[in-house]
Amino acid sequence: MLALPLAAAQQGGRQELSNANVLIAFDSAGNLAELTNRQTGHSYVTSAGQPPWRMYYRFGTPRDGALDLEIDPAVQTGQVRREGGGLVIAYKSLKATVPKRGETREIQVGLEVRVTLDGDRLTWTGRITNRETDPRLQITELWIPWIYGIGDMGLGRATDVLYWPERAGRRIQDPYTKMISAPAPANAPGRRGEASLRLTYPFPASMQWYTFNNGEEGVYVGSHDKTLMTTCLNVMAHPDKAISASIVKYPFVKIGETWTSEPVVVRLYRGDWHVAAKTYRAWADTWMERTKPPEWLRRMPGWVLPSFKSQTGHISGSYADLPGIYKEAKAAGINLLNVFGWVKQGFDNLYPEYDPDEAMGGAAGLKAALAEVKREGGHTILYTQGQLIDPSTEYYRKEGYRQTAIDIWGAEYRESYGGTGQGTLLNVMRNKYFGIACPGAKGWIEHLEWQLGLVQGLGAQGIIFDQMGGIPPYICYSKDHPHSKPSLAVGPAKVQNMKRLRQVMKARDPEFIFVIELGTDCYAGLVDITHSHGIGFWPEPEAFGEMLRYTFPEPLITNRGGGPYDRRTQLGHAFAIGWRFDSNLRDTRDPSLGPFFTRLCALRNTHPDLLLDGRFVDNEGFLADNCRVSAHSFVAGNRMAVTLWNPGDTAERVNVIAPGYELEKAEWQDPKWTGLSHSIAPKDVAVLIFRRR
Numbered sequence: 234m235l236a237l238p239l240a241a242a243q244q245g246g247r248q249e250l251s252n253a254n255v256l257i258a259f260d261s262a263g264n265l266a267e268l269t270n271r272q273t274g275h276s277y278v279t280s281a282g283q284p285p286w287r288m289y290y291r292f293g294t295p296r297d298g299a300l301d302l303e304i305d306p307a308v309q310t311g312q313v314r315r316e317g318g319g320l321v322i323a324y325k326s327l328k329a330t331v332p333k334r335g336e337t338r339e340i341q342v343g344l345e346v347r348v349t350l351d352g353d354r355l356t357w358t359g360r361i362t363n364r365e366t367d368p369r370l371q372i373t374e375l376w377i378p379w380i381y382g383i384g385d386m387g388l389g390r391a392t393d394v395l396y397w398p399e400r401a402g403r404r405i406q407d408p409y410t411k412m413i414s415a416p417a418p419a420n421a422p423g424r425r426g427e428a429s430l431r432l433t434y435p436f437p438a439s440m441q442w443y444t445f446n447n448g449e450e451g452v453y454v455g456s457h458d459k460t461l462m463t464t465c466l467n468v469m470a471h472p473d474k475a476i477s478a479s480i481v482k483y484p485f486v487k488i489g490e491t492w493t494s495e496p497v498v499v500r501l502y503r504g505d506w507h508v509a510a511k512t513y514r515a516w517a518d519t520w521m522e523r524t525k526p527p528e529w530l531r532r533m534p535g536w537v538l539p540s541f542k543s544q545t546g547h548i549s550g551s552y553a554d555l556p557g558i559y560k561e562a563k564a565a566g567i568n569l570l571n572v573f574g575w576v577k578q579g580f581d582n583l584y585p586e587y588d589p590d591e592a593m594g595g596a597a598g599l600k601a602a603l604a605e606v607k608r609e610g611g612h613t614i615l616y617t618q619g620q621l622i623d624p625s626t627e628y629y630r631k632e633g634y635r636q637t638a639i640d641i642w643g644a645e646y647r648e649s650y651g652g653t654g655q656g657t658l659l660n661v662m663r664n665k666y667f668g669i670a671c672p673g674a675k676g677w678i679e680h681l682e683w684q685l686g687l688v689q690g691l692g693a694q695g696i697i698f699d700q701m702g703g704i705p706p707y708i709c710y711s712k713d714h715p716h717s718k719p720s721l722a723v724g725p726a727k728v729q730n731m732k733r734l735r736q737v738m739k740a741r742d743p744e745f746i747f748v749i750e751l752g753t754d755c756y757a758g759l760v761d762i763t764h765s766h767g768i769g770f771w772p773e774p775e776a777f778g779e780m781l782r783y784t785f786p787e788p789l790i791t792n793r794g795g796g797p798y799d800r801r802t803q804l805g806h807a808f809a810i811g812w813r814f815d816s817n818l819r820d821t822r823d824p825s826l827g828p829f830f831t832r833l834c835a836l837r838n839t840h841p842d843l844l845l846d847g848r849f850v851d852n853e854g855f856l857a858d859n860c861r862v863s864a865h866s867f868v869a870g871n872r873m874a875v876t877l878w879n880p881g882d883t884a885e886r887v888n889v890i891a892p893g894y895e896l897e898k899a900e901w902q903d904p905k906w907t908g909l910s911h912s913i914a915p916k917d918v919a920v921l922i923f924r925r926r
C-alpha cells in the first residue's frame with residue numbers, strides 16, 4: 234500500500250489526519266466532521282458531528298449517590314492538538330451530571346482521546362485520569378471510539394450489511410432500517426428502548442470485531458484488547474438517519490488512577506467482509522494460542538449425546554446401556570459419546586457435586602461401561618458443569634458462597650435452568666436457580682481440577698465443562714476475589730484456569746480431550762473441541778456461521794440444535810459449514826433422518842483430510858452459479874473439497890468451476906453420477922473433491 238506522508242491540516246479550527254487511503258477530520262471542539270475512504274471517495278459520516286466518545290461514572294451507591302451517571306460529550310470543552318503524527322482531543326476536566334436530574338458539576342477527571350492513522354487504519358485509545366479525592370467517584374464506562382453519524386458505505390443503505398459476531402455470526406442487511414423499525418421495548422434488558430445491537434465479549438460475541446460492508450468496501454471496527462476486559466460491542470440507529478458504532482470498555486478508574494485503553498482499530502478497507510475477518514485474525518495471530526487436538530478427535534464427524542438422569546430425578550437408562558448406545562452410534566459413523574446426566578444428583582442439579590449413581594450401576598458399573606466402549610474402539614466424554622454453583626449444596630455452604638460472582642448491588646448473580654417438569658409444579662413455577670463461580674476466586678480452580686480427576690479416574694477419554702466458554706462475562710464486584718478490576722474477573726481468569734486444566738489432563742494422558750461449551754475465540758484455542766450454542770451454529774434467516782468459521786477455521790466446534798428449521802436442515806447446515814455434529818439417538822433412530830445423517834457421517838469419514846481436518850476457506854478457489862445452493866470450500870495440501878447443500882424445497886442444479894483444479898471425485902446423491910454438474914434434491918448435500926493441476 235502506498236504510504237504518503239500524513240497531513241494534519243488546520244483550516245478554521247478544523248483538524249485533519251489524512252493520507253491516500255483515509256481522511257478523518259474534527260472541528261475545533263473535537264466533534265467528528267468527516268470520515269472518508271479516499272480509495273473510493275466515499276464519505277461515511279453524513280450527520281452532524283459529535284465527539285468520538287461517551288462516558289459514564291458511578292458515585293457511591295443509590296443510598297448516597299447514583300450509578301451510571303452520564304458525562305455528556307456534547308457539553309464539554311475540548312481541545313484538539315497534533316501529537317506524534319496523530320490527533321489528540323483533550324479535556325482537562327469534565328462536566329458531569331449528578332444524581333439530581335438536570336444538574337451538573339465539574340469533576341477533576343481528565344480525558345484524552347487519541348487517534349492515529351497508518352495506511353487505511355485508524356487506531357483509537359482513550360486515557361482517563363481521575364484526580365478526584367472522594368473514593369465514591371469511579372469512571373465505570375468509556376465508549377472508545379463512538380463514531381456517530383454513519384450514513385452508508387457508498388452504495389446506499391439497502392446494500393449495506395452489518396456482519397455481527399453474535400455467537401457464530403449474524404448477517405444483517407440494511408442494519409439501520411432493521412434497528413430503527415424494531416427498537417427494543419423500554420424494559421428489555423440491555424436495550425433501554427433504544428434501537429441498538431449490543432453484545433458483550435467474551436460471549437455472546439464470539440469475537441471482538443464487526444464490520445459494515447457493501448460487497449465493495451467497508452468499515453472494520455475491532456477491539457484489539459488482549460487483556461480480555463469485559464467489553465460491549467455497540468451499534469445504534471438514531472432518529473436522524475445515522476448509525477453510531479462503538480466499542481465500550483468498563484475501566485472502573487478509581488481516584489488517583491490513570492488508565493489507558495487498549496487499542497480499537499477502525500479500518501476503512503476495500504473488498505468484501507473477508508478483508509475485515511483477516512484483519513482481526515492477523516491481530517489474533519500475534520497472541521492467541523492454538524492447540525492441536527488429538528488426531529482421533531480431529532477425524533471425528535461428531536458425537537452422540539445420551540443423557541440418563543434429569544433435574545427432577547427421572548432415570549431413562551443405566552451405565553450398562555452405554556456399550557449398546559455406542560454400537561448404534563458407530564453404525565451411523567460416530568464413535569464418540571458425550572454422556573450427560575450420569576450423576577446421582579441429576580442433570581442441572583446440585584452443581585458442583587458429582588457422584589456416580591447406584592441406581593444406574595454405581596462407580597464400578599460406570600467404569601466397566603466406559604472401559605467396554607473403549608475396548609470396542611469408542612471414546613467417551615463425561616459431563617460436568619464449568620461454573621454454576623447450586624446454593625442448595627453442601628459445597629455452597631462450605632466454600633461456594635465465597636466464590637460466587639457478585640453484582641453491582643452486592644448480591645450474587647443468579648441464573649435459572651429448569652422448568653422441565655411433567656406436571657405444572659416445576660414446569661410453570663420455574664424454580665431452579667444457580668450462583669455463578671467467579672473463575673479466579675480462591676479454591677475454584679482446585680475444585681475444577683477435582684472434577685477432572687473424578688472423570689479421568691472413571692476412565693472416560695474426555696471431560697466437558699459446560700458453559701465455561703461463556704454466559705456472559707460477569708462484571709464481579711466482590712472485594713474478596715483477586716481480580717484487579719470488576720471487568721477483569723472473567724476473561725483473564727478463565728484463560729488461566731483452562732491452561733491449568735489442560736496442562737494437568739494432558740500430563741496424565743495426551744489423548745484425553747478437553748471440551749467446553751460455548752464458542753468464543755479466546756478460549757477455543759485452549760481446548761480440544763467446543764460445544765456451541767446459538768445463531769450460526771444453527772441455521773436461521775440471518776445466520777452467518779461463516780463469520781467465525783472463516784476467521785478461525787482451526788478450532789473444532791459442534792453445531793447445536795435450535796433455530797426455526799427442522800433437524801435435517803440443521804444437520805445439512807452443519808455439514809456445509811464444517812461444524813462437528815452434536816447428535817443424539819433420535820437422529821440415528823429416526824427412519825427418515827437416520828439414513829441422511831449416516832450419509833453425512835460417511836462423507837466425512839471418507840474424506841476426513843478435507844471435510845474434517847481441512848481448512849475452511851468459505852468461497853475461495855471456486856465459482857458456483859446458483860446462489861440457492863450453499864457452497865463452501867475446504868483445502869488441504871493440493872486438494873480442495875467443495876460442499877454443496879440445497880436448503881430449499883425444490884431441486885437445484887449447480888455448476889462449479891474451480892480454476893487450476895481438476896475434479897478427482899464427485900459425491901452426488903446417486904453414486905453413479907459423475908462430473909461437475911447435477912441437481913441436488915431438496916435439503917440434500919453433495920461434495921466435489923478437486924486436485925490442483
Ligand SMILES: [Zn+2]
Nearest residue numbers: 671709711714
Ligand atoms: Zn469475582
